Amino acid sequence: MTRFLHALLTGLVGAGIVHIAILFLLPVFAEKDAWARLAETGEPYHVVRLDHANPSLGMLTSPDPFFEAVACRFDLSDGALHLVGEGRIPFWSISVYDRRGLNIYSLNDRTATGDALDFVVVTPAQMLTMRKEVPAEFTQSIFVEADLTEGIVVMRAFVPDESWREVVSTYLNGISCTSR
Amino acid sequence: MLKTVLLIFVTLAVAIGGGAGSVWYALEASRGVGSVTIGQWVTFPDFGTPQADPYSRARFAREGGLSLGQAEGIAFTTNRDTAGALLRADCRYQLTGAVPPSRFWTVYATNAAGRLLPPVGRLQPALQSRELVRLGDGPATVEIGPQPVPGNWLPISGSGPIRLVLTVFDTPISGDAGVIDIRLPQVVRRGCDD
Numbered sequence: 001m002t003r004f005l006h007a008l009l010t011g012l013v014g015a016g017i018v019h020i021a022i023l024f025l026l027p028v029f030a031e032k033d034a035w036a037r038l039a040e041t042g043e044p045y046h047v048v049r050l051d052h053a054n055p056s057l058g059m060l061t062s063p064d065p066f067f068e069a070v071a072c073r074f075d076l077s078d079g080a081l082h083l084v085g086e087g088r089i090p091f092w093s094i095s096v097y098d099r100r101g102l103n104i105y106s107l108n109d110r111t112a113t114g115d116a117l118d119f120v121v122v123t124p125a126q127m128l129t130m131r132k133e134v135p136a137e138f139t140q141s142i143f144v145e146a147d148l149t150e151g152i153v154v155m156r157a158f159v160p161d162e163s164w165r166e167v168v169s170t171y172l173n174g175i176s177c178t179s180r
Numbered sequence: 181m182l183k184t185v186l187l188i189f190v191t192l193a194v195a196i197g198g199g200a201g202s203v204w205y206a207l208e209a210s211r212g213v214g215s216v217t218i219g220q221w222v223t224f225p226d227f228g229t230p231q232a233d234p235y236s237r238a239r240f241a242r243e244g245g246l247s248l249g250q251a252e253g254i255a256f257t258t259n260r261d262t263a264g265a266l267l268r269a270d271c272r273y274q275l276t277g278a279v280p281p282s283r284f285w286t287v288y289a290t291n292a293a294g295r296l297l298p299p300v301g302r303l304q305p306a307l308q309s310r311e312l313v314r315l316g317d318g319p320a321t322v323e324i325g326p327q328p329v330p331g332n333w334l335p336i337s338g339s340g341p342i343r344l345v346l347t348v349f350d351t352p353i354s355g356d357a358g359v360i361d362i363r364l365p366q367v368v369r370r371g372c373d374d
Contacts, residue, residue, distance in 0.1 A: 012194060014196075015197075018199025018200060021199070059244055063294065093251060095248070101245070106251040
């Protein structure tokens, strides 16, 4: 009986170790993370519509019918990321995610100067170079310093009613995601 | 000899089964670690951010989504009414009470798996605050149910358990600790079509 209790107790201690091990290894071995799902749909710097109808995107698309979104993968070792959009829509917001899909920075259209979307993501090192001389195309841009190399940028846009769907769709399709 | 083998087997079964099972339970429970409960609504303020606890991180890794940022908004989910009963697609509910200060908010109905319910005719099972009809001074009320009703109707269809998701956009409450002292609308059951 004592031997059985001993075995049970050892098992419980083991269960604790297994619990912690699984918990910390799950994020490491996650195969279907945001990055992997987006890699299936397009190359880096390709603006992917997070379409409600596309099942391969899985949980990347919010079920909210009032929102449309686009995503773009980037690599800051290629240079600064430049996101530009033309036009006016009721509400937009942007989130920057790291390689694991964790949200590290977000902003909405209130942060922007005027209505135009002109958004630059740089590493701290690139920021230092930019400070010395801001390139002409970045004079109106909002700068975000992010300590990462690979990442994902997502832009979400509000569709108040069906009459806006076309306008918002055109706006999102016109977004350019480039590396400088 | 056989007894020792049996004991080792018991130890391994408890360790692996208990360890894996407890993680599964912790991640599947709807009110897990890292969640904040307000009335019947549940939210995960740090979900999908580097500040999240290990349980939220593991849960996030399994779902593989892209969570809303602080400057974007915050989502609250409920699968129960004010009496604590599960929300069902064949019942009628009323959403009443003020929503925290924000630019606008949306509310939509999903099935238990988190997929949007099918549209009823041309209407999606969703409403947003800017299209609501307001009577008097108080906050607008939303009627949720399979049959059309005057006012703000959020159409649902089918049967089985459902969830409501209330997302508040561009709001101060999505910041640090802002989510603790807020009040959210109540989901009151009005009746069921049995």
